[in-house]
Amino acid sequence: MIKITLPDGSIKECAKLSTPMDVAKSISEGFARNVISAKFNDTIVETSTELNQDGSLVLYTWNDDLGKKAFWHSSAHILAQAILYLYPNAKLTIGPAIEKGFYYDVDFGEESISDNDFKKIEDKMLEFARQKFEFKLRSVSKADALSYYKGRNNEFKVELIENLTDGDITFCDHADFTDLCRGGHIPNTGIVKAIKLMSIAGAYWRGDEKNKQLTRVYGISFPKQKNLKEYLELLEEAKKRDHRKLGKELELFAFSRKVGQGLPLWLPKGTALRERLENFLKKAQKKAGYEMVMTPHIGQKELYVTSGHYEKYGADSFQPIHTPKEDEEFLLKPMNCPHHCEIYNVKPYSYKDLPIRFAEFGTVYRYEQSGELHGLTRVRGFTQDDAHIFCTPDQVDQEFKNVIDLSLYVLKTLGFENYTAQVSVRDLDNPDKYIGTVENWEKAEQAIINAAEDKGLDYVIKSGEAAFYGPKLDFMIKDALGRNWQLGTIQVDYTLPERFELTYKGSDNQLHRPIMIHRAPFGSMERFIAILLEHTGGNFPLWLTPEQVILLPISEKYKNYTEKVLELLENHEIRGLIDDRNEKTGKKIRDAEVKKIPFMLIIGQQEEDGDVISVRRHGGEDLGKMTVEDFSSLIKNKINSTLQQYKFN
């Protein structure tokens, strides 16, 4: 007998060579039917793996991330099987599960496939799935593995196997199909009920552009047809909320090929919305002791040589601008920090002056590769809600925590309730990627982790994700469709103060180095607004939305009264407009709905007679008749309750 410890702490006595599926069945038949993967002593195993020692066992269903992983990984095998059946000369390479589905990279040789071929591949996959082939993992010797793939002229798998150690190599079989695989499969192919191939893309072997380009086929699969339907509906919804589409429809921003790719143009409505966001943050920052500064869009190349940006990114940036007479070199600023360091250097500071907090909505320019540009989320010119805090070593902790408070206040007020923090630290195997001393890096990393702990943040540590000058904490938010986005960032930096020789005089009458904290709660205005658009589907909070109210006179007879109402609203700083087109009310309401205007005021004979307005909310709710005063209070109260929902300072 062996002792199997389950996640709830209970211990099952099982016969030796019981499988995870046997254990599941001993819990309940119903549960066992849903079990699709298992982990034994921290190793993913097959549900049919025979357990021959005591240990802890976790059983996974579709509802677990690792269950989905096994499911999608197994689906990739089915995809490979179908591809090999339909294209016998194709060479398989790798086919992992990804966050949403799976892919397989295939070398189709002379042949090429397109999404027109998806249907027949899907059909073949479903045909294989229905036959409930069992996935069977078996060990093979390195020599056998190599000869198997050499016989099939698959140099990719041969390369993979050559990097594996003999004794650790397993093949997975189902039906007559064999693939090199370390395991983690669902019991049989029949569990996969719904399959959809999503897209096709080029991908380099091992991600290196010097290598051969392969065809990557993306797909997703589910245990029920219904899941697939829901997933496709979610994609549809995401498409409807695409900020590029909404930004165009709501006239917020645009691009022009004459201006240049990746250089957004803010239209009047978008600009007004952005200013409201900026003012909101300015107000909070003022409370938190920040001072606004402004710096130019270019700076001498030397500035960035000093900061280290030039050495690190110069070659892949917009190239220097030369002055015509003196041949001086200037760079478009890729970051605001060097400029802020120079503002700090304008005068000497005492420890009593610190912390100093300089904030700027600073527009920066970065050369992003053309293929990487995407709407407002990836652009070449954007505005950071940047600030730099210069403080003493014993202030870092508190300042960092204050920034966390500010960031959370901003996120929550804007309706992002689901967030986690990501602490990005050095990649210890690649010290050349970073500037600064090991000692300072350690101090900075520890300061961030301490602050995250103290604030009770839900955080994960990512090694190798740090900026080149220091570690950082990023807020990852989950939007209304469950998608994750990286928003604000906070970074501790011991390096730039050294490079710019920043000092302050301590109580010991000696000069000391301040420590810098870089932070941007929104990240960039462009990116934040894009994400807010997708999160809200264009239904912005009332305080932000371009038009809060639209006035719909029933006919032109009520023009004067309608104009009077608008004037009253404007006196209350409510943003409204009149739809005085020669259209019926039904049409005007429909158009206002499409434009997502939160309130519609219907104005006709009854309203004019009673000196009131009829209020309809976006979505159709009828709030009845009320005076303009009452309506103004209603709006103001709604805005205040949103803005004061979370306290800051």
Add this chain to the structure above:
RNA sequence: GCCGGUGUAGCUCAGAGGUAGAGCGUUUCCUUGGUAAGGAAGAGGUCACGGGUUCAAUUCCCGUCAUUGGCUCCA
């Protein structure tokens, strides 16, 4: 930057080797209306740009640009 898709009216999109269409929007007229589309008429396009093939190219081919899905990269 690399690989694939796309580029037709302000917007969304049909179309085909023989010189271009729809809906929405816009303009004018009729209509003066009550909670998600009233009616009529009109304007609007070097079919992204540059080459090539052809009697004929917006359509086929090549290149450029933009855009899009990936890859790589990301201060």
